[in-house]
Amino acid sequence: MIYLDHNATTQVLPEVFEAMRPYFCEEWGNPSSSYRFGSKLKRVLEEARGSVAELIGAQSREIIFTSCGTESNNAAIHAALRARPERKHIVTSQVEHSSVLTAIPGIERNGHKTERLANTSNMSFPGMESEAMLLLLDQAGICASSGSACLADSDEPSHVVKAMKPDSGASRHMIRFSLGTQNTRLDVDQTFAALRNIIATLRPNP
Numbered sequence: 001m002i003y004l005d006h007n008a009t010t011q012v013l014p015e016v017f018e019a020m021r022p023y024f025c026e027e028w029g030n031p032s033s034s035y036r037f038g039s040k041l042k043r044v045l046e047e048a049r050g051s052v053a054e055l056i057g058a059q060s061r062e063i064i065f066t067s068c069g070t071e072s073n074n075a076a077i078h079a080a081l082r083a084r085p086e087r088k089h090i091v092t093s094q095v096e097h098s099s100v101l102t103a104i105p106g107i108e109r110n111g112h113k114t115e116r117l118a119n120t121s122n123m124s125f126p127g128m129e130s131e132a133m134l135l136l137l138d139q140a141g142i143c144a145s146s147g148s149a150c151l152a153d154s155d156e157p158s159h160v161v162k163a164m165k166p167d168s169g170a171s172r173h174m175i176r177f178s179l180g181t182q183n184t185r186l187d188v189d190q191t192f193a194a195l196r197n198i199i200a201t202l203r204p205n206p
């Protein structure tokens with residue numbers, strides 16, 4: 001399988017899983033607890049915070065662990081607004097994840113001006129339905145998406161594709177390939193080879 005949908009989700013690296021294994025299976029207490037089964041893990045958490053800080057050249061107290069992307073987006077937006085309350089102008093885009101888009105109206109109601117930009121790229125295959133291409137890619141062992149990572153089973157083009165204002169109907173011909181660290185040059189070459197076959201199969205006869 002060639003996985004080119006890392007924007008939708010991605011696998012945990014084996015070394016990450018191994019490092020985390022004790023905390024999934026044996027030492028799974030809540031570090032904020034008063035009893036030792038949990039509280040002894042505070043030190044582990046602070047060590048992890050220190051490692052992450054060192055990796056990105058930050059200070060430990062600047063690292064906040066969150067449970068998911070939506071929480072991270074909301075925390076980042078609201079923390080930035082709170083840190084600089086005199087700054088009232090937010091620049092965002094129409095191609096953000098829906099968790100960002102839904103945060104914006106609330107911020108606007110609080111008197112902030114927001115401005116939206118558009119910037120993303122997908123591949124468009126005129127004359128070919130993306131759903132048919134995705135099916136054939138899947139049969140060739142290649143996972144890709146038509147652009148709406150979180151709502152892949154919806155028939156509607158994603159808000160990201162719509163924001164690119166494609167020519168009428170062109171959104172039905174778009175495919176998004178999103179690579180991760182484990183993808184290789186060979187994955188990309190094989191995907192292009194598969195695409196050539198798929199295009200030959202689906203291309204309308206002249």
Ligand SMILES: Cc1ncc(COP(=O)(O)O)c(C=O)c1O
Nearest residue numbers: 007008068069070071097099149
């Ligand atoms: C940019 C971005 N933000 C937020 C999310 C939502 O993440 P979660 O389901 O972890 O809240 C996603 C999910 O694909 C995302 O791509």
